[in-house]
Amino acid sequence: MSFARIAVAGLAVFTLGAAPVRPDSAERTVQAIIQSPAFKSAVATLEREHDRTVADIITLTEIPAPPFKEAAKGKAYMAMLKAEGLSDVEMDAEGNVMGLRRGTGPAGGPVVVLAAHQDTVFPEGTPVKVRREGTRLFAPGVGDDTRSLAVLLAYIRALDAAKIRTRSDILFVGDVGEEGPGDLRGMRYLFGKGKYKDRIKAFFSMDGSEAARVTFGAVGSRRYRVAFHGPGGHSYGAFGIVNPMAAMGRAIDQLYAVKVPARPRTTYAASVVGGGVSVNSIPADVWLEVDMRSESRDELAKLDTRFQEILKEAADHENAARDTRLGKVTVTPKLIGERPTGATSEDALIVRTTAAAARAAGYTPELGASSTDSNIPISLGIPAVTIGSGGRGGRAHSLDEWIDVARPESVRGMSVGLAALLAMAGS
Amino acid sequence: MSFARIAVAGLAVFTLGAAPVRPDSAERTVQAIIQSPAFKSAVATLEREHDRTVADIITLTEIPAPPFKEAAKGKAYMAMLKAEGLSDVEMDAEGNVMGLRRGTGPAGGPVVVLAAHQDTVFPEGTPVKVRREGTRLFAPGVGDDTRSLAVLLAYIRALDAAKIRTRSDILFVGDVGEEGPGDLRGMRYLFGKGKYKDRIKAFFSMDGSEAARVTFGAVGSRRYRVAFHGPGGHSYGAFGIVNPMAAMGRAIDQLYAVKVPARPRTTYAASVVGGGVSVNSIPADVWLEVDMRSESRDELAKLDTRFQEILKEAADHENAARDTRLGKVTVTPKLIGERPTGATSEDALIVRTTAAAARAAGYTPELGASSTDSNIPISLGIPAVTIGSGGRGGRAHSLDEWIDVARPESVRGMSVGLAALLAMAGS
Numbered sequence: 001m002s003f004a005r006i007a008v009a010g011l012a013v014f015t016l017g018a019a020p021v022r023p024d025s026a027e028r029t030v031q032a033i034i035q036s037p038a039f040k041s042a043v044a045t046l047e048r049e050h051d052r053t054v055a056d057i058i059t060l061t062e063i064p065a066p067p068f069k070e071a072a073k074g075k076a077y078m079a080m081l082k083a084e085g086l087s088d089v090e091m092d093a094e095g096n097v098m099g100l101r102r103g104t105g106p107a108g109g110p111v112v113v114l115a116a117h118q119d120t121v122f123p124e125g126t127p128v129k130v131r132r133e134g135t136r137l138f139a140p141g142v143g144d145d146t147r148s149l150a151v152l153l154a155y156i157r158a159l160d161a162a163k164i165r166t167r168s169d170i171l172f173v174g175d176v177g178e179e180g181p182g183d184l185r186g187m188r189y190l191f192g193k194g195k196y197k198d199r200i201k202a203f204f205s206m207d208g209s210e211a212a213r214v215t216f217g218a219v220g221s222r223r224y225r226v227a228f229h230g231p232g233g234h235s236y237g238a239f240g241i242v243n244p245m246a247a248m249g250r251a252i253d254q255l256y257a258v259k260v261p262a263r264p265r266t267t268y269a270a271s272v273v274g275g276g277v278s279v280n281s282i283p284a285d286v287w288l289e290v291d292m293r294s295e296s297r298d299e300l301a302k303l304d305t306r307f308q309e310i311l312k313e314a315a316d317h318e319n320a321a322r323d324t325r326l327g328k329v330t331v332t333p334k335l336i337g338e339r340p341t342g343a344t345s346e347d348a349l350i351v352r353t354t355a356a357a358a359r360a361a362g363y364t365p366e367l368g369a370s371s372t373d374s375n376i377p378i379s380l381g382i383p384a385v386t387i388g389s390g391g392r393g394g395r396a397h398s399l400d401e402w403i404d405v406a407r408p409e410s411v412r413g414m415s416v417g418l419a420a421l422l423a424m425a426g427s
Numbered sequence: 428m429s430f431a432r433i434a435v436a437g438l439a440v441f442t443l444g445a446a447p448v449r450p451d452s453a454e455r456t457v458q459a460i461i462q463s464p465a466f467k468s469a470v471a472t473l474e475r476e477h478d479r480t481v482a483d484i485i486t487l488t489e490i491p492a493p494p495f496k497e498a499a500k501g502k503a504y505m506a507m508l509k510a511e512g513l514s515d516v517e518m519d520a521e522g523n524v525m526g527l528r529r530g531t532g533p534a535g536g537p538v539v540v541l542a543a544h545q546d547t548v549f550p551e552g553t554p555v556k557v558r559r560e561g562t563r564l565f566a567p568g569v570g571d572d573t574r575s576l577a578v579l580l581a582y583i584r585a586l587d588a589a590k591i592r593t594r595s596d597i598l599f600v601g602d603v604g605e606e607g608p609g610d611l612r613g614m615r616y617l618f619g620k621g622k623y624k625d626r627i628k629a630f631f632s633m634d635g636s637e638a639a640r641v642t643f644g645a646v647g648s649r650r651y652r653v654a655f656h657g658p659g660g661h662s663y664g665a666f667g668i669v670n671p672m673a674a675m676g677r678a679i680d681q682l683y684a685v686k687v688p689a690r691p692r693t694t695y696a697a698s699v700v701g702g703g704v705s706v707n708s709i710p711a712d713v714w715l716e717v718d719m720r721s722e723s724r725d726e727l728a729k730l731d732t733r734f735q736e737i738l739k740e741a742a743d744h745e746n747a748a749r750d751t752r753l754g755k756v757t758v759t760p761k762l763i764g765e766r767p768t769g770a771t772s773e774d775a776l777i778v779r780t781t782a783a784a785a786r787a788a789g790y791t792p793e794l795g796a797s798s799t800d801s802n803i804p805i806s807l808g809i810p811a812v813t814i815g816s817g818g819r820g821g822r823a824h825s826l827d828e829w830i831d832v833a834r835p836e837s838v839r840g841m842s843v844g845l846a847a848l849l850a851m852a853g854s
Contacts, residue, residue, distance in 0.1 A: 067705070121705035180707035219663065223706050234824040235718040236646065236798060239694035246683040246697065252676025256748070267666035270673065271706050276699030278494070278548035279650050279716040279764065280607035281824040283698055289706040291662040321683070337706065371663060397708040398659040 026352035029423045034360050034415075042162035042418060046154055047411045054137075054405050056080070056150035058130045061142045066126075067181045070095055070118040077118060077149060077174040084156040086172060094189035095176035101156060103166045103425060110201040112425045113171045114155070114417070115373055116148030116389070117178035117186065117207065121397050135406040143393035143403040148206040149174050151389045155418055166425035171196055178207070178373050180223065180291065183337040187376035202350050202424045203384035204417065205373040209393035209403055211361065211413030214354045215386035217369025218378040219265070220300050220341025221293040224333040226251070226311060228275075230318075231327035232284030242322040242329045243282050245275070251314035251331070252288065258306055264296035265369070266303055289336070295369045297341040308333065339371055340379035350383040350424060357419035361412050390414040453779035456850045461787045461842070469589035469845060473581055474838045481564075481832045483507070483577035485557045488569045493553075494608040497522055497545040504545065504576060504601040511583040513599060521616035522603040528583060530593045530852060537628040539852045540598045541582070541844070542800055543575030543816070544605035544613065544634065548824050562833040570820035570830040575633035576601050578816045582845055593852035598623055605634070605800050607650065607718070610764040614803035629777050629851045630811035631844065632800040636820035636830055638788065638840030641781045642813035644796025645805040646692070647727050647768025648720040651760045653678070653738060655702075657745075658754035659711030669749040669756045672703065672713050678741035678758070679715065685733055691723035692796070693730055716763070722796045724768040735760065766798055767806035777810040777851060784846035788839050817841040 033039050046053075065073040078097040082089045086099025097118075103109070120141030122128070130139040152172050177185030191197050205215075228244035228251075252270045260266040268290065275286030292307065294300035315331040344351055346367070355365040370386060377384035390413020393403035404410075460466050473480070492500040505524040509516045513526025524545075530536070547568030549555070557566040579599050604612030618624050632642075655671035655678075679697045687693040695717065702713030719734065721727035742758040771778055773794070782792040797813060804811035817840020820830035831837075 121708050123704055126704070180705045221663075221707075225706075232825040233822065235696035235698060236648075236692075236694050236720050237823065239696065243683070243697065245679060245700060248700075249676045249679025249683065249697065252672060253680045256670070256673040256676065256745075265663075267663050269662035269666065269707070269709050270670065270676065271662060271708055271710055272703030273672060273675075273710075273713055274701045276716070277550055277553075278607045278824070279652075279698050279718050280648075280696070281548050281698055282696050283700075284825060286700055289703070291706050293663050318683075395660065396664065397661040397705070398711060 024352060026349060027356045030353060030356040030360050030419055033419050033422050038162045038164050039419065039422070042158040042164060043411065043415050045158040045161040046414050047407065049154065049157060050407045050411060053150050053154045056153055057137065057142065057147050060149050061130050061139045061146040062128050064124065064126065064128050065118045065120055066122060066124050067119050067177065067179055069124060070176045073118045074174065074176065080153055081172060084153055085160065086156065092189060092194055094186055096173055096186045096190055098171055098173040101159070101170045101172065103168045103170065105167050109168065111169045111171045111196050111199045112202045112421065113173055113200050114152060114204045114206060114421055115173035115175050116152055117145045117373060118149065118174050118176055119179050119182055120144065121179045136402050136404050138400060138402045140399055140401050142401055143209050144396040144401065145178065145207050147209065147403055148389040151206060151414055154414065158418065164422065166422060167427055168201065168425045170421065170425050175373060180337060184339060184373060184376050187373045191376050191380055200382055203374060203377040203382055204421060205386040206389050206417055207372050207386050208388050208396065209391050210388040211390045211416045212358050212363035212366045213388050214351060214358060214365050214367050215370045215372060215374065216346060216351045216367060217295055217343040218341060218375035219293050219295050219369045219371040220297060221291060221337060221339045221371050222300060222304050222335065223337030224290050225336045226288045226290065227332045227334065228286045228329065230284055230329045233282050233326065235280040235282055238282055240323045241282060241326050242318050242324055244329050245283055245286050247314040247318040247329045247331060248286050248288055250317060251310050254310045254314065255307060260303060261299060264294060264299055266294035266296065266299040268292045268303060293371055294341065300341060339375045342378045343369065344378055344384055348383050350385050353423045354385050354387060354420040357416045357423065360419060361416045363416065387417050387420065388413060451779060453776060454783045457780060457783040457787050457846055460846050460849050465589045465591050466846065466849070469585040469591060470838065470842050472585040472588040473841050474834065476581065476584060477834045477838060480577050480581045483580055484564065484569065484574050487576050488557050488566045488573040489555050491551065491553065491555050492545045492547055493549060493551050494546050494604065494606055496551060497603045500545045501601065501603065507580055508599060511580055512587065513583065519616060519621055521613055523600055523613045523617055525598055525600040528586065528597045528599065530596045532594050536595065538596045538598050538623050538626040539629045539848065540600055540627050541579060541631045541633060541848055542600035542602050543579055544572045544800060545576065545601050545603055546606050546609055547571065548606045563829050563831050565827060565829045567826055567828050569828055570636050571823040571828065572605070572634050574636065574830055575816040578633060578841055581841065585845065591849065593849060594854060595628065595852045597848065597852050602800060607764065611766060611800060611803050614800045618803050618807055627809055630801060630804040630809055631848060632813040633816050633844055634799050634813050635815050635823065636818050637815040638817045638843045639785050639790035639793045640815050641778060641785060641792050641794050642797045642799060642801065643773060643778045643794060644722055644770040645768055645802040646720050646722050646796045646798040647724055648718060648764060648766045648798050649727060649731050649762065650764030651717050652763045653715045653717065654759045654761065655713045655756065657711055657756045660709050660753065662707040662709055665709055667750045668709060668753050669745050669751055670709050671756045672710055674741040674745040674756045674758060675713050675715055677744055678737050681737040681741065682734060687730060688726060691721060691726055693721035693723065693726040695719045695730060720798055721768065727768060766802045769805045770796065771805055771811055775810050777812050780850045781812050781814060781847040784843045784850065787846060788843045790843065814844045814847065815840060
């Protein structure tokens with residue numbers, strides 16, 4: 001996940017220490033929770049057992065989980081959920097692993113989901129050994145989203161140690177397919193086919209570190225794999241024929257001249273590329289993957305339209321610039337990912353509750369939008385937000401990704417999600 | 428190999444049917460050879476056994492030989508050279524396979540080399556099954572340069588059947604590393620370290636099909652693998668930082684705007700590309716391979732200078748266009764291939780002899796330059812030309828590469844190399 005702040009008009013903002021202007025029900029519920037001895041006991045467990053959480057982060061980070069290859073991590077995580085004593089622990093047909101912490105309500109009633117994703121963006125073979133420097137852990141995927149997986153386990157232990165029972169069942173999920181090519185396949189299954197699909201009344205995705213963030217907006221995305229094809233031939237003998245690589249280069253250059261608005265936040269990336277057979281051959285086939293996102297459906301559509309024009313112009317330019325007698329350059333974009341744009345209402349209980357929990361821990365809530373697992377429930381009208389796992393972190397999706405696991409800040413961050421979860425699950 | 432015609436001033440051009448203007452010694456030697464009963468008998472063998480030559484082409488084409496992975500083909504070819512009764516059959520330390528057909532001169536005397544290359548441009552896993560349609564064979568590598576390997580075997584059988592003895596030893600070579608990344612490593616070894624290195628008085632590379640071609644010029648080349656590096660990051664969260672892919676796209680687009688002279692023939696190709704980790708990550712590393720060639724050392728140097736400017740400008744442009752706080756884009760070109768430019772003198776005996784042999788078979792010799800195995804002996808001042816294996820062909824370095832193995836045209840073409848070889852080896 002990645003986040004953009006949104007200036008939210010009309011959202012009541014409270015800060016700790018100042019008297020609440022208009023304490024609403026969410027605020028009152030959260031305050032009652034965090035002041036309860038049981039919650040304090042749970043947080044004390046998070047604090048006391050923090051080293052174990054760090055150990056879990058390292059264990060899980062060092063199991064590679066490239067998109068569509070999460071199975072090893074999924075199995076390991078399922079065993080951990082089982083070890084924490086959850087009921088109904090299983091891996092579904094898509095690869096999501098989950099277990100239920102039963103509430104006091106009748107069996108088969110509403111479920112609150114807390115999910116973290118197993119997959120990372122990194123391909124097979126990427127070294128995933130965790131390097132520790134002081135309180136910092138460095139490794140691909142350590143923060144996005146492996147820390148969250150470990151925090152879910154810590155929550156279960158803390159709730160059990162404090163003997164906290166909620167009214168609703170809580171479903172803890174380690175899901176698949178959150179990153180790029182997965183295209184939210186884990187969530188599509190959970191909400192489309194999974195056995196809990198009609199029981200989910202609220203959904204939390206824990207993704208990334210920042211505890212102040214309350215992601216209520218779903219950034220939409222469109223992702224393409226673009227195939228550039230031409231006749232190909234000998235680099236010397238066939239010089240002068242069209243080269244699909246030239247069209248691709250031009251398309252990339254033109255894309256990077258496109259201006260997009262900062263608000264609503266709109267982005268693009270030419271991200272993965274490949275093709276060609278040998279240095280002395282004009283390639284017949286090269287390809288490019290491109291990611292486009294926006295908080296706004298209209299801006300996303302506008303960017304996509306411009307991108308399609310750029311592709312067409314790049315092919316036309318190449319076919320006009322060089323010899324096409326052996327064949328023209330063709331450019332074929334294939335949609336490989338599409339995520340709905342949308343938002344949980346700013347006034348929804350889950351948004352107000354999570355913001356209140358952040359304030360209660362001393363944070364100024366940052367409401368924003370991102371492209372996360374929450375996109376799917378949001379698109380279905382199910383109350384959903386994406387929250388942080390606590391502690392600091394950075395450089396997600398890069399090989400020098402890191403998190404800081406200093407205990408006080410980590411536990412303070414973790415307390416936000418726990419309070420929000422309890423508030424939504426009821427007592 | 429690939430060829431460009433050169434307008435040759437001062438070269439005597441004869442055509443069959445017209446009276447020679449000034450029959451020189453080369454012309455007289457070739458005429459004596461082709462009119463001899465022994466040569467006619469040898470050509471009759473080529474004709475009679477042509478189906479076997481076609482079978483050898485198919486057998487050898489269907490053994491993959493990507494650059495640096497020629498071993499399987501080399502072993503098979505070595506067995507074939509042995510089966511033809513050559514002496515001193517061996518594979519050298521670089522992977523060249525060869526065998527000697529002893530002449531009548533004293534052992535250890537001058538050697539005439541006839542070489543064809545084993546390697547193709549196609550990577551591992553490329554389907555190499557030959558498809559036949561009438562007299563056409565389709566398969567990657569079938570013409571460049573597998574037919575030549577089979578023609579060498581046909582020559583040995585034809586010489587033996589006709590009981591032709593030459594004065595000089597003839598070394599038949601199936602060599603490695605002619606294509607791109609091999610960077611002529613087979614020839615560098617043969618002429619730099621091989622046991623015949625001080626005995627080679629003339630060198631024929633048989634590469635490609637066209638029997639009219641007499642390649643006496645060595646097209647020089649410079650090849651780069653260019654690494655584009657940047658900080659990388661989340662496609663959405665880190666949008667706005669520099670992207671090495673954007674610099675690469677611009678460099679390709681700018682390269683393809685460069686005008687190069689048609690004479691001296693000068694070419695470039697952006698040929699192979701790769702990099703990036705996932706569709707939703709700004710890549711930290713992408714790379715590009717580029718091939719530049721020219722008949723002229725100066726034009727090649729000029730093109731290379733312009734290319735380096737383009738790379739620098741592309742990096743500068745990207746670093747100015749986007750945020751560099753996490754790091755700048757760097758562009759690092761690495762020279763991965765360099766072939767000397769040069770030429771065997773147009774007046775050299777080997778050039779005049781080969782042109783005479785082409786004329787004797789009814790072709791109008793096309794003198795030109797290319798980048799072939801001959802580049803190495805040419806750079807050492809050893810008389811060398813590259814000749815064709817006979818028959819028609821096309822689409823070298825593409826997946827739809829083909830040759831035509833119609834018997835009359837193939838045998839006519841094959842007679843050119845045989846006559847030139849015998850003329851240079853002496854009787």
